[in-house]
Amino acid sequence: MEVMAGRMDRGFMQYQKEFEDKALEVLRSGWYILGKQLSDFEEQFAEYTHTKACAGVGNGLDALMIACRMLGIGPGDEVIVQGNTYIASVMGITMNGATPVFCEPGEDFQIDPSKVEALITPRTKAVMVVHLYGAVTDMDEICRICREHGLLLVEDCAQAHGATWKGKGIGSFGDAGCFSFYPSKNIGAFGDAGAIVSQDEALIRKVKIFRNYGSEKRYYNQMEGTNSRLDEMQAGLLQVRLRHAEEITRERRALASVYTEGIKNPKLLLPKVREGCDPVWHQYVVRCKERDALMEYLKERGIGSIIHYPIPPHLAECYERLGHKRGDYPITEHYADTVLSLPMYNGMTPEEQAYVIDALNRF
Ligand SMILES: *Cc1c(COP(=O)(O)O)cnc(C)c1O
Numbered sequence: 001m002e003v004m005a006g007r008m009d010r011g012f013m014q015y016q017k018e019f020e021d022k023a024l025e026v027l028r029s030g031w032y033i034l035g036k037q038l039s040d041f042e043e044q045f046a047e048y049t050h051t052k053a054c055a056g057v058g059n060g061l062d063a064l065m066i067a068c069r070m071l072g073i074g075p076g077d078e079v080i081v082q083g084n085t086y087i088a089s090v091m092g093i094t095m096n097g098a099t100p101v102f103c104e105p106g107e108d109f110q111i112d113p114s115k116v117e118a119l120i121t122p123r124t125k126a127v128m129v130v131h132l133y134g135a136v137t138d139m140d141e142i143c144r145i146c147r148e149h150g151l152l153l154v155e156d157c158a159q160a161h162g163a164t165w166k167g168k169g170i171g172s173f174g175d176a177g178c179f180s181f182y183p184s185k186n187i188g189a190f191g192d193a194g195a196i197v198s199q200d201e202a203l204i205r206k207v208k209i210f211r212n213y214g215s216e217k218r219y220y221n222q223m224e225g226t227n228s229r230l231d232e233m234q235a236g237l238l239q240v241r242l243r244h245a246e247e248i249t250r251e252r253r254a255l256a257s258v259y260t261e262g263i264k265n266p267k268l269l270l271p272k273v274r275e276g277c278d279p280v281w282h283q284y285v286v287r288c289k290e291r292d293a294l295m296e297y298l299k300e301r302g303i304g305s306i307i308h309y310p311i312p313p314h315l316a317e318c319y320e321r322l323g324h325k326r327g328d329y330p331i332t333e334h335y336a337d338t339v340l341s342l343p344m345y346n347g348m349t350p351e352e353q354a355y356v357i358d359a360l361n362r363f
Helices: 009-014 016-029 036-048 060-070 087-094 139-149 201-210 232-243 245-262 291-300 317-322 330-338 350-362
Strands: 053-057 078-082 099-103 124-130 152-156 176-180 194-198 215-217 284-287 339-342
Touching: 009 016, 016 232, 036 053, 036 194, 036 232, 053 060, 053 201, 060 087, 060 124, 060 152, 060 176, 060 194, 060 201, 078 087, 087 099, 087 124, 087 152, 087 317, 124 139, 139 152, 194 201, 201 215, 232 245, 245 284, 245 350, 291 339, 291 350, 330 339
Parallel strands: 078 099, 078 124, 124 152, 152 176
Antiparallel strands: 053 194, 176 194, 284 339
């Protein structure tokens, strides 16, 4: 049997008719950028995230970069972010000329709130919390720290559409919640797409101006903006995905619990979930000392797996200028050396999952 680490065709097939109807509707509408599909989606997504307003943008990196920019994060500012994240979180900071300050993660792979305050300096402007793999850290603590120290809070929600902390949805805690709808995300488009949500309607209005060349009124450019618009086709198709968001999440939670019940191999450490967090399982990430051997073993049996992420941003070539070296963030580096994401996608069959579990238990 072949089991891919992730696949998007199954998720498409689950709602094929609705996607195809929507695609035809958009094609036949004669309107493809900044129209009703987008404004409807923005309204629906704000409602889904329990925020006041939403602005669609071109992708998740743009969401992070633009949110930071509109919040006034720039040169000379420091932003605290967890070390074990995808490079985009960090680029959202550095594209604005600000400096990332890395924080070690806890056992749940999320930023460790007990280590944040020691990193605060007079230059600290914000905390960027990344809801990695679809889970959530202790947001009460993160919000308390930001409030007490007067720091902005940016949430990187790219992997966690619908995840909650004590029943409250991610994206609604911070000054801005930044989402990616990259096709493989839990709520995925059929191309690049992203969004920013906020309780601050004025901020979202600024984002909408910035994303369209800094212009609200045609040919009147009030700020130096960019072109980062979420197109009508993606916005329309995302409405279909959003209608089924609860089912999509329920299915992933069921898959995760089958792994948790079924994997019985002392060589594998299963993911730990913090009490209070209800994750949406963008990835099901195990740890293994013999990770590379495990990956190879699975591959020989036709099972795909992925390392999220093999090189932590502080060791990335592009950030050599920050002057970090191996050993600076031992927990982050240990995770980079031991984590492995198991196959996880909507439409995964019980047979496929049983095959993966059986292989894992024989390793
Ligand atoms: C996918 C992802 C992004 C970036 O999203 P794109 O749409 O690919 O630009 C940012 N942060 C995290 C944590 C991600 O997983």
